[in-house]
Amino acid sequence: MRIDVVTIFPEYLQALDVSLIGKARREGLLDIRIHDLRDHTSDRHRTVDDTPYGGGAGMVMKPEPWALALEAIAASAADADDASGARPVLLVPTPSGTLFRQSVAQELAGADHLVVACGRYEGIDERLFEWAADLFEVRLVSLGDYVLNGGEVAALAMIEAVGRLVPGVVGNPESLVEESHSDGLLEYPVYTKPSSWRDRDVPEILLSGDHGRIAAWRHDQQLARTRSRRPDLLPPESVESTETAGPTT
């Protein structure tokens, strides 16, 4: 998978050189390219923003530098994108996007080419997204109901969530199967040695070796946790009962 990131703070994306994503880049599983939006300006001050029409505080990102940056990326990937037959996905982290969830990460992991646009200030001129629709599948996506100063932190989160699902990136694919949200429930509690730690013991069931009962206990834990912390994830009829099945704090 190729991932291009456009930003005015390229150094923010250095985290993508580290750990599993960094290893996948070095192994060629992920082709991640970082672009400085200011390289697509033509004035002496490398201007990327201006005041908002209609007034209001803050600044808006000008559409032209973005269009030049995106055109350059589309041109550099044209052969590969043509071969894949699908338009690249333009992924735009923004508070006004649809909610990013594991299901969205799974979907995006199937794309051949992602282009991530990191907005700053009050956002990007809306016309850019209208213009981009001819070249890209445009996806405005929110990490959650809070506001960051720019899209870079959200881009790191989304790239990690998507990148780790690309085959070969995570060594043991088994660890991708049983994880939070993959079955729509929160993950069960996990424990490791020592079995007794500061007078707190690991639940006996986990030391029993009875894998059937362990699986059942873990599923009960998932349900109890999801009920208490994220009832919104459960279908309506299954929320009223509040029996607990062990440590669910």
Ligand SMILES: O=C(OCc1ccccc1)c1cn[nH]c1
């Ligand atoms: O703040 C966010 O993105 C940065 C951003 C982009 C455009 C204008 C302002 C801020 C964000 C919050 N949830 N998901 C993304």
